[in-house]
Amino acid sequence: MMKLIIEFAYTDSVNMTESNARTLFMAADSINIVKLMQICCNFFEKTLCPNNCVGIWQFTKTYHTPELHLKAFHYVLSHFEAVVFCEEFMQLSAQDVIDIISRDNLNVRQEAPVFEAIIRWITHEPQEREGYAYLLLSEVRLSMMPTEYIQSYVLPNKLILGRPRLPSAILLAIGGLSSGRDLTNVIEAFDVRANHWMNITILSEPPRAYHGAAYLCGYVYCVGGFDQVFIATNSVRRFDLSTRTWQEVAPMYYRRGCVSVTVLNGCIYAMGGYDEHTHLSSAEFYQPETNQWLKIAPMHDQRSDASCTALNGRIYICGGYDGNEELRSAECYNPETNQWTLISPMSSWRSAVGVIAYDNHVYAVGGFDGTAYLQTAEVYNPHTNTWRNVSSMMTPRCNFGIEVVEDQLFVFGGFSRVTSTSNVEYYDSETNEWSQACDMDVDRSALSCCVLSGLP
Numbered sequence: 001m002m003k004l005i006i007e008f009a010y011t012d013s014v015n016m017t018e019s020n021a022r023t024l025f026m027a028a029d030s031i032n033i034v035k036l037m038q039i040c041c042n043f044f045e046k047t048l049c050p051n052n053c054v055g056i057w058q059f060t061k062t063y064h065t066p067e068l069h070l071k072a073f074h075y076v077l078s079h080f081e082a083v084v085f086c087e088e089f090m091q092l093s094a095q096d097v098i099d100i101i102s103r104d105n106l107n108v109r110q111e112a113p114v115f116e117a118i119i120r121w122i123t124h125e126p127q128e129r130e131g132y133a134y135l136l137l138s139e140v141r142l143s144m145m146p147t148e149y150i151q152s153y154v155l156p157n158k159l160i161l162g163r164p165r166l167p168s169a170i171l172l173a174i175g176g177l178s179s180g181r182d183l184t185n186v187i188e189a190f191d192v193r194a195n196h197w198m199n200i201t202i203l204s205e206p207p208r209a210y211h212g213a214a215y216l217c218g219y220v221y222c223v224g225g226f227d228q229v230f231i232a233t234n235s236v237r238r239f240d241l242s243t244r245t246w247q248e249v250a251p252m253y254y255r256r257g258c259v260s261v262t263v264l265n266g267c268i269y270a271m272g273g274y275d276e277h278t279h280l281s282s283a284e285f286y287q288p289e290t291n292q293w294l295k296i297a298p299m300h301d302q303r304s305d306a307s308c309t310a311l312n313g314r315i316y317i318c319g320g321y322d323g324n325e326e327l328r329s330a331e332c333y334n335p336e337t338n339q340w341t342l343i344s345p346m347s348s349w350r351s352a353v354g355v356i357a358y359d360n361h362v363y364a365v366g367g368f369d370g371t372a373y374l375q376t377a378e379v380y381n382p383h384t385n386t387w388r389n390v391s392s393m394m395t396p397r398c399n400f401g402i403e404v405v406e407d408q409l410f411v412f413g414g415f416s417r418v419t420s421t422s423n424v425e426y427y428d429s430e431t432n433e434w435s436q437a438c439d440m441d442v443d444r445s446a447l448s449c450c451v452l453s454g455l456p
Contacts, residue, residue: 016043018052022059029063041068048075054088058096076100078107084117090124094132097121101139111144115154122159133159167193169453172200172215173401173412173440174222175208176447179420183207183228186442190412190424192405195438205237205246210305210399212261213448214268217288218242220450221249223270224256232257232276236286241452250291253284258304260317261448265335269296269310271317272303279304279323283333297338301329307355307402309362311382316343316362318380319350326351326370330380344385347378354402358409359429363390365411368398373417377427391432395423401449410437415445 016024016039025040044056045068053075060069076083077100083089092100100106101114108114118136122129137159142150154160171190178184185207189198211225220239227233234252239245256273263269264285270293271283279302284295299317306320306327318330326349331340346364353367362380364387366373375396378387393411400414409427413420422440427433 016040018047021047025063037065041065044068045071048072050079050082051086051088053079053083054086054092058088058092077103077105080106080108080117081113084113084120089117090121092121094129094135097136098139101136110146111141112149112153115140115145119157119159130159167191167406169405169451171403171405171410171412171449171451172213172220173444173447173449174213174220175211175225176413176444177209177399177420179443181420183209183226183230184442184444186444188440188442190405190438190440192408192410192437197438197441199441202244202246208233208237209446210258211448212259212270213450214261214263215450215452216263216266216268219288220452221268221286222448223261223268223286224252224259224273225448226257231255232274249288250286250293252286252293253295254280254282256280258321260303260306260308260320262308262310262315264310264313264315269308269315269333271299271308271315272306272320274304278302279321296333296335297340299333299340300331300342301327303327305352305399307353307364309355309357311357311360311362314382316355316357316380316382318346318355318362318364319353319367321351325349326368330364332382343380343382344387346380347387347389348374348376350374352398352415354400354411356402356404356409358404358427363409363427365402365409365427366393366397366400366414372396373398373415390429391427391434393427394425394434394436395421397421397423397445399445399447401447403449403451405451412449413440413444413447419443420445 021040021043025037028036053072057072057076122133173188176184185205187201189200206228208222208225212223214221222237232255234255236249236251237246238249252270255275256270259273260271268286272280281298281302284293286293302322303320306317308315308317315333320327328345328349331342333340349369350367354365356363365377373396375393377390379390380387395416397414397416401412403410412424413422420443422443424437424439425434426437
């Protein structure tokens with residue numbers, strides 16, 4: 001290299017090639033031969049092409065040649081559709097790619113080459129680069145793309161589908177009766193954000209219907225109900241999420257099919273139900289620390305096929321069937337005094353109803369009034385001891401699952417007129433409207449649901 005520089009000093013000319021131009025420029029820069037540096041820059045400019053323009057643009061970032069740097073960058077922008085197929089483009093940093101594709105004067109006939117260039121750049125080193133997908137893809141001007149291209153090539157791409165965010169809660173829909181009125185052990189998990197169900201059934205677990213489900217201290221509990229030979233049971237099973245195994249825990253005092261179950265103050269409460277002889281008014285609660293059930297004061301009314309919820313340190317139970325008729329009565333339990341108090345009755349008689357605490361009120365939804373399957377819903381205000389009607393569901397149903405997930409009230413499956421359904425809909429108290437959600441995979445009634453929150 002020194003030979004070329006000495007030759008230039010004597011002859012004012014130099015034999016420059018693409019293979020030696022950069023090294024010659026660096027040598028000239030180190031000893032400040034400005035004229036030779038300018039000759040090198042002129043050479044770079046004359047030889048700009050899709051294969052080398054990115055390298056020259058990067059090279060001139062290090063060495064202060066603003067005019068050549070700008071010309072090389074403009075060349076990249078002007079010949080983008082050819083440049084992206086060259087190896088130098090694959091070596092760019094994410095920020096360099098953003099600097100190029102974010103420019104309004106990027107010369108592309110359509111926006112598709114921009115999208116395809118990003119995908120090609122990411123897949124060149126996927127493990128290192130997939131984390132930049134959001135930043136890069138946000139620069140694609142989707143409004144400039146044909147709808148057909150977006151549907152056919154953009155939306156199906158796995159980078160667009162992306163890595164899902166972890167939901168704050170997962171809902172489980174457990175057991176029930178299939179559309180053929182057979183008991184089922186199906187368990188489906190629902191991600192409300194993705195509006196997606198996943199079947200997580202453990203085939204060895206026996207089926208159960210008309211039971212209660214609860215999530216407490218990292219365990220899922222199935223309480224009472226009817227077993228696989230349709231006998232009311234006092235059995236309680238607990239599912240360990242970490243080991244994916246079921247185990248038996250202490251049984252209830254009473255066999256309870258069509259039981260009402262809720263969680264309050266770290267305990268599981270089981271109320272009413274049917275033992276195949278009597279519709280029960282008795283109630284009890286389970287302490288997981290001691291693995292014991294303790295009796296509490298009985299309710300005012302006998303109730304099977306009722307539904308209950310916990311709100312502000314109290315338990316509310318509504319509706320049901322007493323052996324003679326469907327009920328519209330409702331009552332409230334205070335664990336501090338161990339007393340039940342009758343509250344204002346609902347406007348409708350409701351057996352196989354869904355009851356849930358939502359938006360600081362108690363909602364009673366659907367059910368059977370002795371004549372018809374209901375799609376109506378009403379809400380109780382504990383402060384005024386009054387009920388008022390809200391919008392009706394789109395589908396009448398009884399014996400369905402009900403839960404609140406991410407500030408929306410969901411109903412799952414149930415019996416609707418002539419058969420079990422897989423239909424799911426949800427209610428928003430702010431709009432007073434019901435909307436459809438993704439159906440379960442399996443038609444079911446007499447199922448029970450619980451929400452797994454605070455997941456790791």
